[in-house]
Amino acid sequence: MAKKSTIQVEGVNQHIVNWLREYAEKAKVNGFVIGISGGVDSAVTSTLCAQTGLTTLCIEMPIHQDPTQVNRGKEHIEQLKKRFPNVKNSIADLTSVFETFKTEVPNSENEAKLYLSLANTRARLRMTTLYYFAGIHGLLVAGTGNKVEDFGVGFYTKYGDGGVDLSPIADLMKSDVYALGKYLQIPESIQKAAPTDGLFGDSRTDEDQLGASYDELEWAMLEDESNKTAESFTGREKDVFNIYKKLNTINQHKMNPIPVCIIPINLKKS
Template sequence: MQAQAVIEHIVNWLKDYAAQARAKGFVIGISGGIDSAVVSILAAKTGLPTLLLELPIRQQADQVSRAQLHMQQLQQRFANVSAARVDLTPTFNQFAADNEVDGNAFTNKALALANARSRLRMVTLYYYGQLHGLLVTGTGNKIEDFGVGFFTKYGDGGVDLSPIADLTKTQVYELAAALDVDVSIQKAVPTDGLWDEERTDEQQMGATYPELEWAMGVYPDHTAADFSGREQEVFQIYDRLHRAMQHKVNPIPVCVIPQALL
């Protein structure tokens, strides 16, 4: 990949989109992870106002420290970057308390609360975006957004534009190196940060990003029967996740009423 050429292309695309949308700039949620770090630098390089928001909800200490370090570094590197911290933990705790249900009766309670964290962050990003005339800028990559659906519908999937959604996770790491993202972020194990305990992306999905990128490359021209061993296992994981994610990326179904009934 021609990293510098890709960087220039994305930066120009961001500037053009903001101009067409008559937006002043961009607002990005900073997690301490590689994707938000890369996207925030790309946005900053446009020269347009770029607001970085750290939105912790019962966050792990290492995630908080990386997010804060990245925001400090970007403010030092770019005069157009501003940053703020909005601690959503009290808001989330109140939401969880107000909606307390019998955990034994609802097996999806933990996942519902994890997704609620992501949706609460989306609401906050759009609030600040509207206050300042900024576009909510997505941080999802290609394998997450179009491969396995590793995002929350109307959470981190609720954005105005997605500058790195055509890049695999591996390619995002290449851009991170070219953009001088802090080494601690480049080396951090990927996690979505939606759980009280640390859950890595690999633990949740059952495969590494390089493995899933391989499966995405051979899908749908093959079936699981074409492979054996770990490749077959990874292909089956990808196939299951890809099928399950379709409701996240397809248009909302509309019930069309026959003209004769109107």
């Protein structure tokens, strides 16, 4: 199921950079703010934003973060600042904010739900922080989600890393993001690192949480778009397809517009 990207990296790179620049100019903003995680998605997104020549503010927001993730993020930012004079950075250590939050909300006997709720809280604290920086500097929050995460399995936090102003790489598969990352010469440490959302304060990977690799999920997404069903496959392929379908189904609430209760016209007239 290994997926090899077929995108024209140079053309895709320039297309996204032009799109970002034009969008920012029309919105009359100064540039972009991006949360840097030490992963390939944020590294590629920030490099794309940097190429616009507009202010690109990279924010580190550790919350009990694994040191390897922090180090990769710092390596990327330093490299980016050397390459682009319009890149700036700041650190907002949210660990104490997160710990204070935990003292102000009730605990739960359901450890699984508590653990997940706190993980999502980390993402939402980071979203709030990015919008704070965006507000004081006149910037747009650039999302770092790729196509598989955003529209395949919904692997992001609603109103957390899903809360953004624009999504530069959301039409690219994960394999495309890696291809673009290689072209953009992001640090080797990031290109080789196992993807992780970093929301649990440990070294667990995205694959640990999802039960399948991104290559496998890309395959399943394309098969699903071709109207295949689980009965078309056996063995690992069937398992992966079922994982994809389950995640795609339960996370539709993230991908679809917020439902609005429409009031009948006759009820609006007294």
